[in-house]
Amino acid sequence: MGASSLIVLAIAGIVFSAGGMMIAKIFVKGTKNPQKGQAYESGIKSTGTTWSQFNVGYYLFALVFLVFDVELVFLYPWAVVVKSVGITALIEIIIFIFILFMGFLYAHKKGALKWI
Amino acid sequence: MEIIKGVPLTSYILLCSMLFSIGVLGVLYRRNALVIFMCIELMLNSVNLLLVAFSRYYSDSNAQVFVFFIMAVAAAEVSVGLAILMMIYRNTKTTDIDALNKLKF
Amino acid sequence: MILNDFFIFMKQELMLLFIIFLLLLIKVGKDRSNESLLYLINLLLLINVIAGFILPGEGSLFSDMFRTNPLIALEKNMLNIGTLIISMQSYSWLKSHKHLLEFYILMISTLLGMFYMISSGNLLMFYLGLELSSIPLAALVNFDLEKKASSEAAMKFILSSAFSSGLLLFGVSLIYGTTGSLAYAEITSHLSTDPLQIFAFVLFLAGFAFKISAVPFHFWTADVYEGAPVAITSYLSVISKGAVLFVFVSVLYTVFKPLADVWYGMLFVLSISTIIIGNLFAIRQDNFKRFLAFSSIAQVGFILVGISGSSSMGTAAVIYFVLIYIFSNLGAFGVVSIVSSLTGKERISDYKSFYKTNPFLSWILTIALFSLAGVPPAAGFFGKFFLLIAGAEKGNYLLISIAALNMIVSFYYYLRIVKSVFMEPNESPIESLTIPLISKVALYICLLGIVILGLWSVVYDYIFTLSPIF
Numbered sequence: 001m002g003a004s005s006l007i008v009l010a011i012a013g014i015v016f017s018a019g020g021m022m023i024a025k026i027f028v029k030g031t032k033n034p035q036k037g038q039a040y041e042s043g044i045k046s047t048g049t050t051w052s053q054f055n056v057g058y059y060l061f062a063l064v065f066l067v068f069d070v071e072l073v074f075l076y077p078w079a080v081v082v083k084s085v086g087i088t089a090l091i092e093i094i095i096f097i098f099i100l101f102m103g104f105l106y107a108h109k110k111g112a113l114k115w116i
Numbered sequence: 117m118e119i120i121k122g123v124p125l126t127s128y129i130l131l132c133s134m135l136f137s138i139g140v141l142g143v144l145y146r147r148n149a150l151v152i153f154m155c156i157e158l159m160l161n162s163v164n165l166l167l168v169a170f171s172r173y174y175s176d177s178n179a180q181v182f183v184f185f186i187m188a189v190a191a192a193e194v195s196v197g198l199a200i201l202m203m204i205y206r207n208t209k210t211t212d213i214d215a216l217n218k219l220k221f
Numbered sequence: 222m223i224l225n226d227f228f229i230f231m232k233q234e235l236m237l238l239f240i241i242f243l244l245l246l247i248k249v250g251k252d253r254s255n256e257s258l259l260y261l262i263n264l265l266l267l268i269n270v271i272a273g274f275i276l277p278g279e280g281s282l283f284s285d286m287f288r289t290n291p292l293i294a295l296e297k298n299m300l301n302i303g304t305l306i307i308s309m310q311s312y313s314w315l316k317s318h319k320h321l322l323e324f325y326i327l328m329i330s331t332l333l334g335m336f337y338m339i340s341s342g343n344l345l346m347f348y349l350g351l352e353l354s355s356i357p358l359a360a361l362v363n364f365d366l367e368k369k370a371s372s373e374a375a376m377k378f379i380l381s382s383a384f385s386s387g388l389l390l391f392g393v394s395l396i397y398g399t400t401g402s403l404a405y406a407e408i409t410s411h412l413s414t415d416p417l418q419i420f421a422f423v424l425f426l427a428g429f430a431f432k433i434s435a436v437p438f439h440f441w442t443a444d445v446y447e448g449a450p451v452a453i454t455s456y457l458s459v460i461s462k463g464a465v466l467f468v469f470v471s472v473l474y475t476v477f478k479p480l481a482d483v484w485y486g487m488l489f490v491l492s493i494s495t496i497i498i499g500n501l502f503a504i505r506q507d508n509f510k511r512f513l514a515f516s517s518i519a520q521v522g523f524i525l526v527g528i529s530g531s532s533s534m535g536t537a538a539v540i541y542f543v544l545i546y547i548f549s550n551l552g553a554f555g556v557v558s559i560v561s562s563l564t565g566k567e568r569i570s571d572y573k574s575f576y577k578t579n580p581f582l583s584w585i586l587t588i589a590l591f592s593l594a595g596v597p598p599a600a601g602f603f604g605k606f607f608l609l610i611a612g613a614e615k616g617n618y619l620l621i622s623i624a625a626l627n628m629i630v631s632f633y634y635y636l637r638i639v640k641s642v643f644m645e646p647n648e649s650p651i652e653s654l655t656i657p658l659i660s661k662v663a664l665y666i667c668l669l670g671i672v673i674l675g676l677w678s679v680v681y682d683y684i685f686t687l688s689p690i691f
Contacts (some may be wrong), residue, residue: 002139059198059202063195063199064195065197066191066195067191067192067195069189069191070187070188070192071188073187074183074184074188077181077184102242102245105245105249106245106248106249109248109249125398128481129398132394136387136391137233139387140387140388143380143384149376149380150493152380153380153383156380156383156384156387159384159387159388159390159391160387160390161254163387163390163391163393163394164528166391166394166395166398167394167397170394170397170398173398174240174401176401176402178345178402178403179394179397179403182344182345182346182348182397182403185345185348185349186390189348189349189352189356192352192356193352193356193383195378196356196357196360196379197359197376197379197383198377199360200359200360200363200372200375200376201376203363203372203375204372204373204376207369207372208369
C-alpha cells in the first residue's frame with residue numbers, strides 16, 4: 001500500500017481511457033459528412049438556438065440529484081471506520097439512510113421523479 | 117503527503133484569505149444572483165481549504181470532518197437558493213437582483 | 222454512552238424528530254382535510270410543550286458535542302411555547318393553504334436546528350444547528366407562492382444568511398487554526414488576545430450580528446419581514462432571533478470569556494448604533510410588518526446593552542427579556558396576522574379607529590405595544606429595567622443614558638399607533654372580524670403572559686437561580 005498503489009491506479013486509469021479510445025479508432029469505420037459535424041440531436045437535423053427553454057422537470061431532477069449526491073459523501077468517512085467501530089456504525093448508517101429514504105419518498109409523492 | 121507539509125502554513129493562510137476576499141467582493145459587487153451564489157461557494161471553499169491545511173498541521177482529523185459537513189450544507193443551501201431563483205424567474209423572467217426592488221426603505 | 226441518558230437528555234429533540242417523521246408519513250399517505258390536520262398538529266405541539274417540562278436532565282452526549290442542563294431545557298421550552306402560539310395564530314391563514322404539511326415540517330426542522338444550536342458544545346454542532354435553522358426558513362419565507370414580494374424576500378434572506386455563515390465559518394477556521402480544537406472547553410483555555418484570534422472573533426461576531434440583525438448588518442431585516450407571510454415574520458423576529466440570542470450570550474460568557482475586554486468595546490458600538498437606527502427608522506414606517514421589524518431591531522439593541530455589562534445577572538436578564546418579548550411581540554403579530562389573513566390590510570393607517578369595530582383585538586394590540594414600549598405595569602418595563610441594570614455593571618453611564626433616552630423615543634412611535642387605533646377617525650375602518658377560537662386562545666395566552674410576567678417575580682428568580690455566574 002501507500003504511494004505505489006497510487007502509481008498503479010494512475011497507470012490503470014490511463015490505460016483504460018487511452019485503450020478505449022484506441023480501440024474505437026481501430027475498429028470504427030470512419031465516414032465523414034457535414035451533417036455529422038453539427039450538434040447532435042438524435043440524428044435529426046438540429047433546429048433553433050441552443051438557448052431554448054427546458055421543461056421545469058429537468059431542474060427538479062437536478063436539484064434532487066444535487067442534494068442526494070452530496071449526502072452520500074458521508075458514506076466515505078463511514079466506510080473508513082466501519083470495521084473498527086462495529087455494529088454501532090451499521091445501526092447509525094441505517095438511520096442515516098432511512099432519513100434520506102424519507103426524503104426520497106416525499107420527492108416521489110410530490111411527483112418530482114415522474115418523467116415528463 | 118510530505119509535499120503538502122512542505123508548504124509553510126502562512127502560504128495557505130494567505131491563499132485562503134485572498135480567495136475569501138475575492139468571494140466577499142464578488143458578493144458585494146455582482147448583481148446576478150447565480151454569480152453571487154458562485155461567490156458564496158468560493159468563500160466556503162476557501163474556508164474548507166484553510167480547515168484542511170490546519171488539520172494537516174495539527175495532525176487532527178476533526179476539521180476534515182467539518183469540511184464534509186460544510187460541503188453538504190453548501191449543497192443544501194444552493195439547492196434551496198436555486199429553487200427560490202426558479203420562483204423568481206417565473207415571476208420576472210430575470211435573475212438580475214436589481215429587478216428585486218419591490219421592497220425598499 | 223448509556224442509552225437511558227440518551228433518551229433523557231435528547232428528549233426534546235427526539236420529540237420534534239418524531240413529529241417531523243409523523244407529518245412526513247401523513248404527507249406520503251392519502252390526502253386529508255386541512256382543518257383536521259391543523260387540530261392534530263396543534264395538539265402535537267401542545268404535547269411537545271408539556272413534555273418539555275418533564276425531567277430536565279443535566280449532562281453531555283457524543284463526547285461533549287451535545288450538552289444539556291435545566292437552563293438549556295428552559296430555553297427550549299420557551300421556544301416551544303412561542304412556536305405553539307404562532308401555529309395557533311396563523312390558523313386562518315393556513316386553513317386554506319395548499320402546502321400545510323410542508324409548512325409545519327420545515328418550521329419544526331428549523332426549531333430542531335435551534336435546539337441543537339442551543340445545546341451545542343462544539344463549533345461543528347453549532348454550525349450545523351445554525352444552518353438547519355436558517356436554510357428551511359428561506360423556503361418558509363417563500364411560502365406565499367404567488368406573491369412576487371415573498372420570493373424576493375426569500376432570495377434576500379438566503380443570500381444574506383449564506384453570506385453571514387460564510388463570514389462566521391472563516392472566523393471558525395481561524396479560531397481552529399489558532400487554538401487547535403473545535404470543542405468549546407478547549408478553545409477557552411487556548412484563547413489569548415493574539416491579533417489573529419481577535420480578527421477571527423470579529424468575523425465570528427459579524428456572523429452573529431447578521432443573524433440577530435444588529436445594525437451594520439441589518440439591511441436584510443426590513444425587506445424580509447415585509448415580504449414574508451405574517452406567520453413567518455413573527456417566527457423570524459421572535460423564535461429565530463431568540464434562539465440566536467441565547468447562544469450568543471452563552472458563547473460570549475463562556476467560550477470567549479478571555480476576550481471580555483475586546484468584545485465589550487464592540488458590543489458598546491453595536492448596541493448604541495442598533496438602538497438609535499432601529500428607533501429612527503421605526504418612526505417613519507407605514508407598513509405594520511416593517512414597523513415591527515425596526516422595532517425588533519431596537520429591542521435587540523437593548524438586549525445587547527444587557528449583554529455588554531457582563532454582570533452576574535446578564536444571562537438571566539436576557540432570557541427573561543426574551544420570554545417577555547415572545548409574549549408581547551406575538552401579541553402584536555397575532556393581531557396583525559389575523560387582520561392580514563382576513564382582510565389583506567397591512568398598513569398602519571388602515572388601523573385608524575380599529576377600536577370601534579374590533580375592541581378585543583385593539584385591547585390586545587394596545588397591551589402588547591405597551592409591553593414592547595416598556596410602560597410600567599406591563600412586563601416589558603421590567604425586562605428592559607433588568608437589562609439596563611445588567612448593562613450598568615461596568616459603570617458606563619453614557620451607554621445607559623443613551624439607551625434610556627431611546628426608550629423614551631420609542632414611547633412616541635408605539636403610542637402613536639395606540640392613538641390612531643383609539644382616536645383617529647376613518648371613513649372605511651376594518652370591518653368587524655370573527656376570530657377563530659384557536660387564535661383567540663393564543664391571544665389570551667399572550668395577554669396572560671404579559672400580565673403575569675410583569676406582576677409575579679417568581680419567574681425571574683427561577684431563571685436567575687438556574688443561570689451561571691459570569
